[in-house]
Amino acid sequence: MPIQHYIFLSLALFAIGIMGVLMRRNAIIVFMCIELMLNAVNLLMVAFSKMNGNSDAQIFVFFIMVVAAAEVAVGLAIIVMMYRKVHSVDINILNRLKH
Amino acid sequence: MSLHEILFWFLSAMAIGCALGVILSRNPVKSVLFLIATFFAISGHYVLMNAQFLAIVNIIVYAGAIMVLFLFVIMLMNLNADAEPQKSRLVQFAAVLSGGALFLVIIAAFTKAGLNIDGAAVDSSGEIGLIKNLGIALFKDYVLPFEVSSVLFLSAMIGAMVLGKKEDVPNHLESKIKN
Numbered sequence: 001m002p003i004q005h006y007i008f009l010s011l012a013l014f015a016i017g018i019m020g021v022l023m024r025r026n027a028i029i030v031f032m033c034i035e036l037m038l039n040a041v042n043l044l045m046v047a048f049s050k051m052n053g054n055s056d057a058q059i060f061v062f063f064i065m066v067v068a069a070a071e072v073a074v075g076l077a078i079i080v081m082m083y084r085k086v087h088s089v090d091i092n093i094l095n096r097l098k099h
Numbered sequence: 100m101s102l103h104e105i106l107f108w109f110l111s112a113m114a115i116g117c118a119l120g121v122i123l124s125r126n127p128v129k130s131v132l133f134l135i136a137t138f139f140a141i142s143g144h145y146v147l148m149n150a151q152f153l154a155i156v157n158i159i160v161y162a163g164a165i166m167v168l169f170l171f172v173i174m175l176m177n178l179n180a181d182a183e184p185q186k187s188r189l190v191q192f193a194a195v196l197s198g199g200a201l202f203l204v205i206i207a208a209f210t211k212a213g214l215n216i217d218g219a220a221v222d223s224s225g226e227i228g229l230i231k232n233l234g235i236a237l238f239k240d241y242v243l244p245f246e247v248s249s250v251l252f253l254s255a256m257i258g259a260m261v262l263g264k265k266e267d268v269p270n271h272l273e274s275k276i277k278n
Contacts, residue, residue, distance in 0.1 A: 001107050006265045007209060008241050009111050013118055015202035020122035022194030024187055027171060028127060034119055035165065039141050042157075046228075050148045051219045055227040055236050061153055062237070065160050066248045072165050075261035076172050079149035083176050084265075
């Protein structure tokens with residue numbers, strides 16, 4: 001397959017992730033859309049690594065997955081803590097840092 | 100059309116369709132299931148590119164661990180109802196517009212940049228994605244980042260425990276939080 005197809009696919013997934021982040025009010029869905037964007041980047045990096053015949057990008061993808069797993073653990077803990085305090089995961093309510 | 104192309108188009112359609120399902124479905128549990136399907140489609144792409152190690156890791160880590168964590172949190176909070184308040188139509192329209200604008204801008208940048216990638220093809224040959232070659236690269240050239248990532252995991256684990264612990268908030272502080 002030409003590399004352009006992979007670029008289009010990854011960009012489409014990334015744009016869908018951005019739309020989800022901007023459009024939804026549920027903090028967990030926003031978080032899932034961030035995971036989707038990370039995966040779009042991973043897919044593009046693997047495609048470029050195959051194009052260049054270099055395995056470094058695949059190692060980076062592995063580290064991105066590691067960091068994403070750590071990020072999810074901390075982020076979900078924060079969301080659970082917020083839910084205990086305000087009984088909602090609506091990001092329009094979670095704007096107390098503004099005041 | 101070869102089998103490889105048919106699989107590519109099928110997996111691409113599945114990935115984009117399920118990604119749209121993530122952001123369009125009203126039920127958070129359905130969103131999680133759509134996202135798992137998206138990850139399986141992406142893993143299929145990795146298999147097509149002969150990156151077998153990443154395909155397996157993607158399924159184990161993302162679909163197996165992270166999404167199960169999401170499902171647990173959603174069910175713990177009892178959020179599996181469809182009663183999520185929506186953003187206004189104007190904000191949703193602006194979100195779709197800005198996402199689409201970003202898509203078009205990056206594609207225009209790629210086509211105008213003259214990257215010299217016209218003849219470049221991604222095929223399923225080559226052995227750099229196999230676990231043997233990646234393991235040698237990981238434990239030879241990248242052994243320090245690999246060990247540092249274990250420290251990152253430890254700190255993330257401790258951080259999640261500290262954050263998730265039920266704390267006793269004093270009364271005067273609690274009234275301040277509620278206001």
